[in-house]
Amino acid sequence: MGNERLVLVRIAEIQVIEDDGVLVALGLGSCVGVAMYDPARRIAGMAHVFLPEAPAGVGPAAGAKGAPGGRELAGSSDGKPGRPEGGGLAGVHSGGPARYAASGVAALIEAMESRGTSRSRLWAKLAGGAQLFLRGDAPAVDVGRRNAEAVQAALAAAGVPVLAAALGGHVGRTLRLWAANGRVTVSVPGQAEQEL
Amino acid sequence: MEGELSALQEDALRELGNIGAGNATTALSQLLGDQRIRMVSPAVRVVALSELTDRYGPPESLVTGICVGIRQGLAGHLVLLLDTPSAQQLAEALLEMTGVAAKHGGRAAPAGALSSPEAAPGAAPGLDSPPWPAPDAPPPERGPSDLRLSALLELGNIAVSAYLNALAALTGLVLVPSVPWLAQDMLAAVLNSLLAEIGLSDDAVLVIETEFAGERFAIGGRILLIPARGQLKRLLEAVGLGGAQ
Numbered sequence: 001m002g003n004e005r006l007v008l009v010r011i012a013e014i015q016v017i018e019d020d021g022v023l024v025a026l027g028l029g030s031c032v033g034v035a036m037y038d039p040a041r042r043i044a045g046m047a048h049v050f051l052p053e054a055p056a057g058v059g060p061a062a063g064a065k066g067a068p069g070g071r072e073l074a075g076s077s078d079g080k081p082g083r084p085e086g087g088g089l090a091g092v093h094s095g096g097p098a099r100y101a102a103s104g105v106a107a108l109i110e111a112m113e114s115r116g117t118s119r120s121r122l123w124a125k126l127a128g129g130a131q132l133f134l135r136g137d138a139p140a141v142d143v144g145r146r147n148a149e150a151v152q153a154a155l156a157a158a159g160v161p162v163l164a165a166a167l168g169g170h171v172g173r174t175l176r177l178w179a180a181n182g183r184v185t186v187s188v189p190g191q192a193e194q195e196l
Numbered sequence: 197m198e199g200e201l202s203a204l205q206e207d208a209l210r211e212l213g214n215i216g217a218g219n220a221t222t223a224l225s226q227l228l229g230d231q232r233i234r235m236v237s238p239a240v241r242v243v244a245l246s247e248l249t250d251r252y253g254p255p256e257s258l259v260t261g262i263c264v265g266i267r268q269g270l271a272g273h274l275v276l277l278l279d280t281p282s283a284q285q286l287a288e289a290l291l292e293m294t295g296v297a298a299k300h301g302g303r304a305a306p307a308g309a310l311s312s313p314e315a316a317p318g319a320a321p322g323l324d325s326p327p328w329p330a331p332d333a334p335p336p337e338r339g340p341s342d343l344r345l346s347a348l349l350e351l352g353n354i355a356v357s358a359y360l361n362a363l364a365a366l367t368g369l370v371l372v373p374s375v376p377w378l379a380q381d382m383l384a385a386v387l388n389s390l391l392a393e394i395g396l397s398d399d400a401v402l403v404i405e406t407e408f409a410g411e412r413f414a415i416g417g418r419i420l421l422i423p424a425r426g427q428l429k430r431l432l433e434a435v436g437l438g439g440a441q
Contacts, residue, residue, distance in 0.1 A: 011249065011388050012245055026255040026256055027249060027256055027382035027388070028391040029382075029385030050391075096245065096246075109241075130385070130389070131261070131389075132385060132386060133390075135375060136379070137293045143389070143391075143392040143393055171381065172386070189258055
């Protein structure tokens with residue numbers, strides 16, 4: 001067990017592995033880690049979602065500030081490739097399919113389907129979406145909560161059930177998914193790793 | 197993202213970071229009885245989002261991050277990142293200076309002491325007002341005491357203000373800091389939350405970073421100046437290096 005292949009899933013990234021190895025999203029704060037698994041084919045995928053949607057003024061998906069997180073995003077998660085929703089700066093967006101919740105979830109499902117999974121077999125487990133910063137000027141929007149809502153809305157729209165989640169609160173989390181058996185764990189600083 | 201910087205411009209930004217951070221660490225060193233703190237490797241970098249979490253240490257290492265937003269003359273954020281032992285030492289040094297530690301037998305109050313009724317009489321003179329208005333749901337699982345958090349916020353304030361004062365003096369810009377935010381958690385979690393709060397819309401971010409380390413005292417950390425998108429030009433113009441490269 002000590003020699004398992006670790007595959008890091010960094011901010012805004014998506015990774016898919018099969019049969020063995022462990023997917024790891026280290027230190028999720030307000031980001032949401034989506035662990036997705038096909039038990040029949042032992043295909044494991046993970047997305048490290050950074051923001052609920054493109055910030056206001058960046059691209060067409062930008063909603064009004066403080067709009068209910070993610071609801072308006074659900075329509076776009078229909079399995080299309082994860083095109084970046086905000087134009088942002090052309091050319092700088094190459095590496096971040098999971099930058100936004102809806103397109104990230106869609107891109108993760110797509111990446112797993114391209115390995116031969118069937119959407120009907122997939123389940124998801126989630127971690128992250130915390131609010132780490134204590135601040136005097138209360139934030140207008142809690143990015144972590146909105147991330148969590150947007151990811152859940154996108155998964156619901158895609159018909160992928162969420163079996164377990166460790167979301168919200170004020171603590172950073174590390175999420176792991178084992179391809180061999182779909183085991184998922186969450187760890188927080190100073191505590192033992194827990195099964196999710 | 198902001199176009200290529202000329203060598204001269206990069207030098208100027210690095211120097212701004214160096215002087216700002218120099219001022220900040222001077223303020224911190226005074227808290228530690230004039231322990232010398234030296235600057236290491238000031239740099240100006242465009243850091244990709246995906247490499248950010250590895251850049252400043254192991255992603256799961258515990259850090260304290262204190263951040264202020266900057267408004268008016270320049271829009272951006274200034275971040276003080278301290279490794280956990282440094283944050284603890286600095287907090288205790290500050291508490292000692294303000295005479296609080298003595299009342300607690302040389303140690304900061306244990307977690308939750310201020311919120312439990314029997315500890316209320318021990319509430320620290322001079323630090324009796326909370327550093328931030330009570331949030332809707334107070335975080336339950338904070339490790340350090342409220343007192344130590346107040347001290348950390350205060351020293352963050354001191355360091356960051358010193359940096360901004362130097363930057364304002366060098367650039368002639370009016371720089372108004374926001375109320376500081378604080379997080380204590382895994383490095384990766386603190387940084388990705390910070391960038392999400394900033395609402396970063398690019399895949400990379402320009403950081404003017406300065407690392408510092410105590411010479412005898414084991415203090416280590418970094419100060420990061422993150423100008424908002426489009427603000428670099430203003431910063432360069434303020435030091436007479438705007439315009440074409």
